[in-house]
Amino acid sequence: MSLVKRKNDPWFPSIFDDFFTPNLFGEVINRKEVGVSVPAVNIKETSENFHVELAVPGKKKEDFNIEVENDMLTISSEDKKEHEEKDKEGRYTRREFSYSSFKRAFTLPDNVNAGAIDAKYEDGVLKINLPKKDVSVSGPKRSIEIS
Template sequence: MSNLATLPKNGSLANKNKVSNFPSLSSWFDDFSLTDFPSLFATNFNTGISLPKVNIKEVADAFIVEMAVPGLKKSDFNINLENNILSISAELKEENENVNDNYTRREFGYSSFKRTFTLPETVNDSKINAKYTDGILHVHLPKKEEAKQKPPRTISIS
């Protein structure tokens, strides 16, 4: 028998004011999402990059960071290493100007992101490299020789 209680969305264990077939005010707020009305809350000022998603995987001889950042160029990225902290950032500036007979419209945008990662001591920081292909930034963080996973071996009994 399980001793875990199932909690309703509002987090309370007991419903003190139970009115049948009528949702509580807190459950209405739980179900309300601002994403249902994107045009109501969106502005033209923030056309920037959201924080990119990252996959980090460990293989026998390295750690691999994969960051999804489509639409950028290699020159848009800054990758820095300082005190075992790897920083990946990008900055984009865009300006458009449209001049007609009686008016001038000028739009400009700015977007940026920065992700930082604390590297383990096992990373050989002198051999870190990166490449950008098909909208994915790949950062290869090789391990130091003593930290690499050794293949299994059989020990003979004497």
């Protein structure tokens, strides 16, 4: 016995469609069908750093915006493409345009040195290096008064 994928037929709706819909909002929130894409991320911790890698092929380093604010690392990208073909009279024979964007945010651990974060983009992978602070160095001793 094998599994058979069932697709809803828009021309012949079934009274059973509601029972077999994978979620309350139907296929609308299926990201693959509506073109929503969030890049996969790998986070690796070593003794000295955190390494964040995002799989985002087909972009340039200028397409990314990386910000750190209030212990939040935010990585975003926005891409607009337009292609036109016109005939001799200037009428469109074909016009295609697309828009894509993503935004990922990560809360930084307390031991990350936010001032020393660096990034590079190569071979379709955005690599962000988050150096750790030296937490063994403590601040000056102070007394706390009890009120």
